[in-house]
Amino acid sequence: MSLYQVQKFLFELNRDTAAQSSYREDQRSALSPFDLTPEEIQALMKPDIGLLFHFGVNGQILMHFAAFHKIEWQDYLQRMRDGVQIHGPVREGVYAVTGYEGVTAHGQRLTQSEQHLGRQET
């Protein structure tokens, strides 16, 4: 699991048309400079938007990758929802404590997390 490396690859792809051309020509070569697991490489090459979101890829990075693959907006949102249904809550990163359930469930989980931390401190 190397969320940083996945996001770094996507960051560079998103902002550079030359990198996009290279990636279109040869995905594996374009991915090779990055320290990625086989699972991450597969998710990127497919592309498995839901799994990438589950890994913790920031949506502001992921939405560009979805647009690069001409995935429509509502389809992009649905793929993320499906991803966390299939694979479970976001593993890491800024969404790791919010997940996919929406505000109410998020609030409950954050409260539980705070209570858990409070118990640990005492």
Add this chain to the structure above:
Amino acid sequence: MTLVFAGVCSHAPGIVGRAHLADEVAKDRLYGAFDSMRERLEASRPDVLIVVAAEHFANFFMNNMPSFAIGMAESYEGPIEDPEWLGISHTRIPGARSVSELLINEVMQGADISYAEEWKFDHGIMVPLHFLTPNFDLPVIPVNINCQGPPLAPLHRVWAFGEALGAAIEKLPERVALIGTGGISHWPATPDSGKINEEWDRNFLDQWSRCDKDAMLAYTDKNSYLDAGQGAFEIRTFMTISAATSGLPGTIHFYKPIPIFAVGCTIATIDLPTVDI
């Protein structure tokens, strides 16, 4: 006083890119509010436009993430997004290098910042420019506050940055327009995209319009995240404009949640004293 215009607006990519999916009446009202903001901006006859934005990993990444950065380039380009997806053609935007350099030096008197001679604009700047300078002919100085990749600058440091920016603008001989652009409550580009906490938004905008510094500095990222989504980290851009304009009140010209745009769309200006310069 060289500040001739100050305000805030939304920048969500859907505002242009998904306009065809929006409720037409709501979209037209928002576009009308942007037009009015453009007319006010043009009437102020600015020489340069400073845009305080919250970019989304277009230039800055977690390998070297500045809390605050100011552009110092001759020109900029954008959008980084697929122009078809964003609904805005790729273009070059003039900068104002010498003004940037003076501005940066002055801001450094009060805040620690980074500067950048390369900068690609994403929707965070391109969407406001699309409406406010549709010919992309007004020299722009981009300013970025990291609102995406935690750790984030604490709000009191954002306020200090805004004050330093305001003091620096006072030293510039040019007529300066200043815009902050960000979302309030929103969960952009996530499965919760489209969710908007209108009550939270209206409360914040009320505080912003009264420039209630204490109330705005009382927000915490943890609670904002809980109540208003990770997009609410971008209130930093609005607060910077408040701090830069020395506590002047503002007027909310437009606010309406438009879910397909994934944000409560906002157009507001600071009530600057009339200046004749």
